[in-house]
Amino acid sequence: MSFRKITxxxxxxxxxxNVTEEEYRNYFRPWxxxxxxxxxxxxxxxQNGYTEESYEEWKENDMRTELFAESMEELAEKRMLLDVLRDAMDSLLPEERELAMKVFGEEMPLADYADMKGKNPRTLSDHKRKVLSKLRKFFVEHGFEIDSR
Structure with missing residues (x-):
C-alpha cells in the first residue's frame, strides 16, 4: 500500500x-x-475572443444574475406550489409521509428504505403505489394536470 505525504x-x-493513495484521490478528485x-x-x-480577466468578470456576473434573475411573479408562483406540496404531504398519514419523503424526496431506493424499516420491499412497493395514488388524487382535486404514466 502506497502512502503520500500531503500538507x-x-x-x-x-x-x-500521510494518507493512502486511495484517500488522496478521493479527497482531490472533486477539486x-x-x-x-x-x-x-x-x-x-x-476561443470566442474573451480574455481570462473578462472570463472571471463574466463568471461573477453570471452567478449574480442567477441569484437575482427570478421575478416576483416567479417567486410567488414557487411559493404557491410549495404550499400546495406541503398541503399534499400533510394529507398523508405519518408513515406514508415518511415513505414519500425518503423514496421520492431523498431518492432513497425502495430496497434501502425497506431494509431501514425492517419490512418486505414488496409490501412497501404496494404502499408506495398507494401514496402515489393519493398524491395524484390530491393534485387533480386542486386543479393540476397529472401525467398518468
Missing part, C-alpha cells in the same frame, strides 16, 4: 500527514473535476 493549510495552521470544468469554460471563452 493541509487552513488560515495560519498547517498540518502534514480536480471543478478545476478542469473551470479550465474548459475559460478555454471556450478565450
Amino acid at each position: 493541509v493549510k487552513s488560515g495560519d495552521e498547517e498540518i502534514t500527514m 480536480w473535476q471543478q478545476k478542469k470544468h473551470d479550465q474548459r469554460n475559460r478555454e471556450a471563452m478565450e
